[in-house]
Amino acid sequence: MNESKIILKKSLGEWFNMMTAGGYRVVGPVGQDGQIDFEPVTSPDAVRFDHVQTNNSGKWVMFPRYEAMMRFRLSGKEVQAGEIPPQAPPTVLFGAHPCDAASLATLNAVFTWDSSDAYFEPKLANTTIIGLSCTKGDSYCFCTSVGGGPGDTRGSDVLLTPLDGEKFLAEILTEKGKSVVGLAPQLFSAADGTSKEAALAKIPARFNHRDVTAKLPSLFPKEDVWKEQSLRCLGCGACAYVCPTCSCFDIQDERDRYTGVRIRCWDSCGFGLFTLHASNHNPRHKQSERWRQRVMHKFSYQPERLNVLGCVGCGRCSRSCPVDMNLGEHVAALAEIKV
């Protein structure tokens, strides 16, 4: 399948038009320096190609901030409930970097673990990823430490790599990729054999994730390690909410006396109330235990149980953390500890 072609930058507008005409909603990175996010776009003119990473991830396309699932009404002693079916418009997620494309495997593993999530699955099925290789990174990027890389194709349906300011190498990787390229085949010409490697950012590896996964169970009881790392952590939801792989949610009823809507919203293991029991017992009473959970979940529990890492090294959590909790740095430090 893996076929490589060339598309000129000036042809992207035409391709966007064909995708829109083909019934796709196109979502891409837009905004000003400092606040770039994935939003619906109609033209590549608005799309950013020069940023390191967006502030928020594009996971909302498959896993929105909040999602109504059911409506209910009380009349007399009767409760009438009606499902709100999932909304899954055909979507092209354009310009997702390789780490973001890789994050879909983690989300998918969680949402299809023991049963298939009726709200996630159709959105994933209807989403096509046109990835964009990274030509630059920053000190927060650590994709190469977690099995990825700035030109990694995993998760993308088409991967674009800027070869110069004018043209992109387009690797067509899946059937979905073939379909979106097939909307405007005339825009794609044969690749001239130019390798993408020279264009890619150089991201040095900070740790070996297999070693970290192997070591974490023995670090779990070392309370001092976790306490020391997390003394400055505030216990907010910023890291989880900007993260492309974080999938925790809470289900709440928004209601007045007679009617209501059942909604699921993002939640975060960083919050003190996340694990608070009705009895008032909290199994993760301290912030150090919540920080440990965040690291263990991503680098130990998920690889062990779902066979996929819970972190793709995008660095968003660290860029957004109000108190400069730097995940790459802290995991590298854990990897150094002798056990």
Added chain:
Amino acid sequence: MNELQQTAKDLLEKNAVAVVIGYGMGSEPSLRRAVFVRKPDQAPQLIFDESCRQNLAFYVLKPEVKALGKAAVVARTPTLRTLLQLATENQITDESVVALPVGNGSVQPLTNFAAIEQYLANVPRGFTAQEQQELAAIKSKTLADRWAFWKSELSRCIKCYACRAACPMCYCSKCIVEVNQPQWVPVPSDMLGNLEWNVIRAMHLAGRCISCGSCADACPAHIRIDLLNQLLATEAMQQFGAEPGLSVRKDYALATFKPTDKEEFIR
């Protein structure tokens, strides 16, 4: 070693405090992060410069930091004021924390509230010229423009509650947004939910907010929530004449009732 580092070292050597909460190097050369210095020989980690912005008074209340023992906290002016307001609200007791005032020449440890009050008496008050300008710009907008501005700002809110987490005055162990029997604030981070969340937070801080800016600095969506708080601070000042955090007093606006109050519902 500079004066701040030397002072911290002395306090630790004399066992006057168990930990000095200060600023150290962060991930990037321009970034600073909170450090918790517990050994005299770690004192050289401490930095103070323009980039040190976080209101470290937050950590004085954090259980894991409290557990380390008595703390000295590197304190810019807003942090000093926060300590006094926290004292006003019975969250910290006198002589339980040492403040190390920075940014005004010498670092002389302030070991009790009276010393902080005295120190603050000589520090200029009120909003900076830039803050005043920004506030005036918001106030001069038409209602429609003001609404459009806040709608666009608040549409980015993801309800991560980093603003609340970073704010030393947001110390409730169970915040109103988490009370769900009954549910007071709409759950979803949609327009109404975001508006109610941010307005409620601002209301709960009216007359208590120190205008340290930590909430806006913490916001991953770069929402100017500090402006909302400053607008209410101005309002509380005009209505009740009280500036928070200048002295340990027991009559701050949100917790005081007077027989002469205009509002009927209070009686």
